[in-house]
Amino acid sequence: MNGLEKAIKQSGFRNELIESEFGLFCDKCNNKYDYYKFDNGQVVKDGCDCELIEHHKQQKEAFFKRIERNKIEKIYRYSIIPYDLQEATFENYEPQNESQEKLFNICKRYADNFELKNKQSLLLQGDFGLGKSHLAMASTTRN
Ligand SMILES: [Zn+2]
Secondary structure (H helix, E strand, O other): OOHHHHHHHHOOOOOOEEEEEEEEEEOOOOEEEEEEEEOOOOEEEEOOOHHHHHHHHHHHHHHHHHHHHHHHHHHHHOOOOOHHHOOOOOOOOOOOOHHHHHHHHHHHHHHHOOEOOEOOOOOOOOOOOOOHHHHHHHHHHOO
16 A cells, blocks of 8 residues: 555545645654645645654653552552642631631741751641641642
8 A cells, every 4th residue: 555545544535635745854753754635634644753753752651640640649548648638738728717827827937948958847736627737738748
């Protein structure tokens, strides 16, 4: 099967060839290719591997993202952090009173000034529902 037959087959036989150029050079994949354009707008570059390369690149990226995601999920599975706190940030903490506002400011200042070279601890004490866990989680995910 020659390039044109292949291109027509790829277009599904239904469309008319309206443009073709042969022996073109793709400076992205460094391949010679034949160019076909059909009346439905479909373009076939027979010999150019760019689409294939892009497809492989995306597959590879998706693969590594999946591995990264699995790693993170595994860490959470073995951690004591409850699921609903995984998304806790300073931005989605809503202080309900002055005491929570104060707690928020202390934790944020702590996280903003945290340095690995000079590690400091912060002890949170208080009643249920103040948002200690939320703010502790927010502090760990701060970049
Ligand atoms: Zn190419």
